[in-house]
Amino acid sequence: MLPSSAAASPIRDLRQFYTDSAEIHGLMLQLLGDVSGKSVLEPCAGRGALVSRLDGSPSRLDAVEIDGRNIEILKLYSPPWLNVIHADFLEECPTLGRSYDAVICNPPYGLRPTPEYRLALRHRYPDLYVTESYGLFLCLGIRSLVPGGRYVYIVPDTFLTSHNLRPIRRFLLTEGAPTHIVRFSATRFQTVDFNYGRLCVIAGNRHSLANEDAVAWIDEAPSERSLNSICFDASSRVSGTYLSERTEAGWVQPSKIAAINFSCPSTTLGEIAECRTGLYTGDNLRFCGYNRDRPPARRLNGQPIDWPAEVHLNRLDVKEREHGLTGNKRFVPLIRGGCRHPFAETRWAVDWSGEALEAYRQKGKARLQNRRFYFRRGLAVPMVSTGRLSASLMSDAVFDQGVVGVFPHNEAWLEFLLIYLNGAFVSNTVKPVLSPGANNSANYIKRIPVPWVGPAGLEEARQIVEQAVIDGWESTAQMREAFLRRAHANEPALFAFEEAELPEGSGKV
Ligand SMILES: C[S@@+](CC[C@H](N)C(=O)[O-])C[C@H]1O[C@@H](n2cnc3c(N)ncnc32)[C@H](O)[C@@H]1O
Structure with a gap:
């Protein structure tokens, strides 16, 4: 029996951080591209903010959502390709298979599952880092794709540099090569005030990152420029080699590293x-x-x-x-x-x-x-x-x-x-x-x-x-x-x- 609300879930707080920000939706959908004729997954569909704005009509879209109240709202959309699934994605994921051409998601951040449930997740996904929920949703979403399939997520930026979140960087390196990373202040999210100061839209494809790959990496955190006027030109690119060499230490933009490299002799x-x-x-x-x-x-x-x-x-x-x-x-x-x-x-x-x-x-x-x-x-x-x-x-x-x-x-x-x-x-x-x-x-x-x-x-x-x-x-x-x-x-x-x-x-x- 699935919960109709967080109170009945093994997850204490569903971290339902919705955003109405048109520029965030716009950026995510632009990076996903035209989904006409494709099979698409939305693992945390909420009330349908992303599924209702897709570019093109997919052949099928599986919209998974745990909260029964949101399911009622999702069912109000009636395109023939929409398949609403009332389920816990973390349980349902293995049964969905690896068949999607694209996945788009705004997952819960900092989910607090009960200790028993966390243990169950560790057993179910022994090779994944289950402690930070957004990372688990990200990795499972990527694993649900066909080889080369496209993903776009909005997540906190902590996976870029956190020592504890190295497993997420390693996963992306081997299974979900990023093509775009856009970092910005969490205030753009507009609706909520949470513990994450910066967010990031990350897009990529399901395959390992090659040294010669180019990753467009834009930092809009200090700026107020609209995310929809971003230009992914050559100056924003870093190589696959650059990211793979820094997977353990953390992914920091070259310009930022240059700023903390002294002209004087230095040490750490x-x-x-x-x-x-x-x-x-x-x-x-x-x-x-x-x-x-x-x-x-x-x-x-x-x-x-x-x-x-x-x-x-x-x-x-x-x-x-x-x-x-x-x-x-x-x-x-x-x-x-x-x-x-x-x-x-x-x-x-x-x-x-x-x-x-x-x-x-x-x-x-x-x-x-x-x-x-x-x-x-x-x-x-x-x-x-x-x-x-x-x-x-x-x-x-x-x-x-x-x-x-x-x-x-x-x-x-x-x-x-x-x-x-x-x-x-x-x-x-x-x-x-x-x-x-x-x-x-x-x-x-x-x-x-x-x-x-x-x-x-x-x-x-x-x-x-x-x-x-x-x-x-x-x-x-x-x-x-x-x-x-x-x-x-x-x-x-x-x-x-x-x-x-x-x-x-x-x-x-
Ligand atoms: C951050 S909201 C985003 C919703 C939607 N994608 C959007 O952009 O508006 C996360 C959603 O995930 C749902 N959720 C939380 N845990 C879930 C789980 N284990 N499986 C499926 N959905 C879950 C929450 O109920 C919430 O609706």
Whole structure:
């Protein structure tokens, strides 16, 4: 019995994000082309926004939809070629066969199936990545095509660069060669506000991508030009080789890569620093505490504690770090996720008693990960930041899994990295290329390009930070940006170092 609504489905929320945008429909239908006489599939037909606008009359169009209310609306269209199928496409797909000439789809994004259903999907499609729904709908739609068949989808752009979504890129490379990628701001979708900042219309054919293939790749994200006035000329094309070589690292437009390639010597953050995520206690309400007299602005799970009486603020010795604190002061300072001022003092602490450590080791959900980096001097970069990337100093503290701890191999880099990671270039130019979503996982952070300044540059950065400690971080804003501009401009004084000091592979990202 199929659900008449989301409430009855094994999928908790059907993610029914409809768009009325004529330019999006227009672009998708243009890329699909004339479907006269063809067999077409719409795996998530909704209320028929796409099937009702096709160019030409197909021989047959299978419109699959899970929601009974939409089925009633779809049945109001009455062309003889329309075959409305009330089904869960994720279940029905194998029975539909691989017989379609074309598939067009606006699938659900970020679907949340019940855990049992997700497990069933894993069993049914062991070779596909089932965790992101739009990717599964995309891959299954492509697999429903005859060899060479045409597909057009509108999906979030996260598959282009996300580390976790590499399986989608690999699939496209081997089974669904893209011919067109058009990226644009999600505001063009008009009707909804969801967690994806950018969307993408992707079109292609069911076969593997050949090195000599040309893929038209247009980025309209920063522009307001109508999607229907796009010109897919030679300047927008990248080769199959270009995409296949970047399948693991992420698909980034050549012009964007050029913008983050420095004229000065450069390296990546992962080359010069350890980038690690931290502790998850498994039960933050029980194990985390906040200063009850000066509560943090952002409320997260935790208990109010008497800071002077319960938090151990002195440096821990080796035994205490390994086996935990004894005595009344059982908490140590904790850095949690979220944007922090570069010099902020934390108002959070975590239970570091022997019993608590035992619980972190034993507890199913808890993760006592990367503990050799706890208490070290480094930078805290919040894992999630919708706006700019930020970094703050931390030392003698534990950091949680909402933070990527950045620990330079050479501590002399700390101040330079504090300035650089808080600078406009990283947020405005690097972040959108490496991590277009809100998530700054350790994998993205490691790939941030860094100018490979010499000792003189590091010393100047140290002096600026020293001044910022005295005068305040904000008051040094101009000085910091001017310093970074000089570094980007490859000012010789900042790069005075011996050739032998350059890391292997420096100079390119
Ligand atoms: C984003 S809407 C798009 C609908 C339509 N293609 C359009 O452009 O207006 C996604 C549709 O997929 C349907 N849907 C969600 N999960 C589904 C599933 N497992 N099988 C078939 N349809 C599904 C939802 O009910 C919704 O109507």
